[in-house]
Amino acid sequence: MNRLLSPLPVVVMVGVVALLGLLAYGVVAKSPDRGIEAALASGETPPAPDIRLPRLGSDGEGSLADYRGKVVVLNYWASWCEPCRAESPLLQRWHERLEPRGATVLGVDVLDATPDAQKFIDEFDLSYPMLKDGDGDTQKDFGVAAYPETVVIDRRGRLRAIERGPVDDAFFERHVVPLLEEPA
């Protein structure tokens, strides 16, 4: 017992515990946050975090607050993401249908080179507003871990649905269209 309490084993044990603690912190800190899913599953509608980012393809900044009063379909994408290529025409089609009814698709181009992103926008003739998140900083706010991911925000700025992966027509019918009837 005395041997265990001598300085050397104590120092080694403290070192090992510190390293394990650091490892655990690293694992937890790098894990994507799934709090939004949990909140939505329990019937809550938490307020959407306000993100402010440079506009892609034009000067200045844009934020979620700029769209308060509208239903926002926030879509995280990148030009190098293959599923995003398949999803983009559908988002454009829905944006054209939703815009006259007070809703918008809002793209967030993430971890992407601007020239490639611009080429992508031109290729798919995307007309919905775009923000650029070069270092992926705002992803943490929505627990984004892969691309594409889509978050639906109602007219009062509350989170209403989230899809970790490409969306389809059924997603819009089920999660977006009903929100159009809600008051601001």
Next chain:
Amino acid sequence: MRRALALLIAVVSLAAPTAAAAQCPRTSVADIEDEVMCPVCGTPLALATEAPQAKQERSFILDLVEDCKSKDEVKAALVAEFGEDVLAVPGDDGFDRAAVLVPGLGLLVALAGITAATVRWRRRPRPDGGAGSGGSAAALGGSDSARLDADLKRYDL
């Protein structure tokens, strides 16, 4: 005269690209990719061979290298696109501090361990109650001591 003029034009046309190349900063994708990260992969770009974002980033760097940008200019352009985290050096906040703290802590633990071990070794009880190499010989039993003496005699020159 015509021949001399043709020769002069040929020399100038050959020398022009060489002079331009000499003015162009000499860097390459290979020189840069081990100093920057592939942000999506979470590894240095040099280790991310097949990831789509890594391929895009390499192509982005190649375009800048072909535009005669220096290594620092390429890195600055990468930071402008992807933020500071694209540089393969640890930051000074959050978990990134571990890159500095862990080796430092390891060094301190090692030093403390070596110090403690040295102190214990110097304070250990000695059979002859003193220091010096003679102590170990004195600790041998009678027969062992005799055998050691016999062995040593055999090696006497």
